[in-house]
Amino acid sequence: MRIIAKIVRHLRSKLLHLLSEDELKKVVRIGKQARVTESLSIRGGEYISIGDQFYGGPGCRIEAWDSFKDFQYTPQISIGDRVKINSRCHIGAINSIVIGDDVLIGSNVLITDHSHGDNSQNELSIPPTDRKLYSKGPVVIGKRCWICENVVILPGVHIGDGSVVAASAVVTKDVPANVVVGGNPAHVIKRIVAL
Template sequence: MIIKNPKYISIGNGFAAMYNLRIEAWDKYGEQKFFPEIYIGNNVVFNTDVHIGCINKIFIGDNVLLASRIYISDHSHGEVNSEALKVAPVHRKLYSKGPVIIENNVWIGENVSILPGVKIGSNAIIGANAVVTKDVPANSVVGGNPARIIKVLV
């Protein structure tokens, strides 16, 4: 288990996680300074190999279930433009397109990636191997790369 900067991380009651958990709240990268906030609600369960990286904000609501090999990040190494290509990825400034918000009662399937600036509505189901690049409405099932709505539940 790797927990970077626990002072920026809040975890509610009833949390459970299996092995290889990696939660990173980056407050400094090179000369950059950040004020990260990671909030994990009540009764949240992480299976194995969950990786969360934060420089801005990641919010996970109550009763959320994450399968194995999940990646959630609110940032990337550099913006996606031609200027960034002039710098090696490891030396690019970290850049956030916005927070990741996962509301209550969400089920995230195996091997899912959730990228910056995404909001996942309550009761959503994220299918295995999905890459979530845009908001997911409440009460919907999404899947694919990039993730798209497969079914609306209500």
């Protein structure tokens, strides 16, 4: 019985890997040695570029929306070399999201450059799912950043090279290079200095 269970697990793993590889084929540019695990989902692959040695964990969604309802957008998602994205992350763009080289992203992270509507008084009577998608600006994550578990990075944010975003932080404004930020909203906890 254990042998059969082991064979079933192995076959399931191979099938899920193949499905994930099919998802990668949707991407306009995929670097060498990119690796994904089960249930990676890609939307708008023609607007997504992924660098060398990328890793995407289970349950990740990478979405470049060029249309929603009757509105058109020009999304761009660029993921650098050696970026590691852990499980159940959601990256969604209607504008632009750039992730630099050597970035580590923990599980359950949301990175978005848009929201459902602009939260104006005029939209209060419209259900969020029926509102036009709205972007306050692109998201840029610099090189060698570490985005910890359960982080939310909101539209219009630039995170400087070498910074760490602590677990469960909500990033609503720019983060300088070489700092640790945390909290809701995220604020600088300490500066990282070279030894």
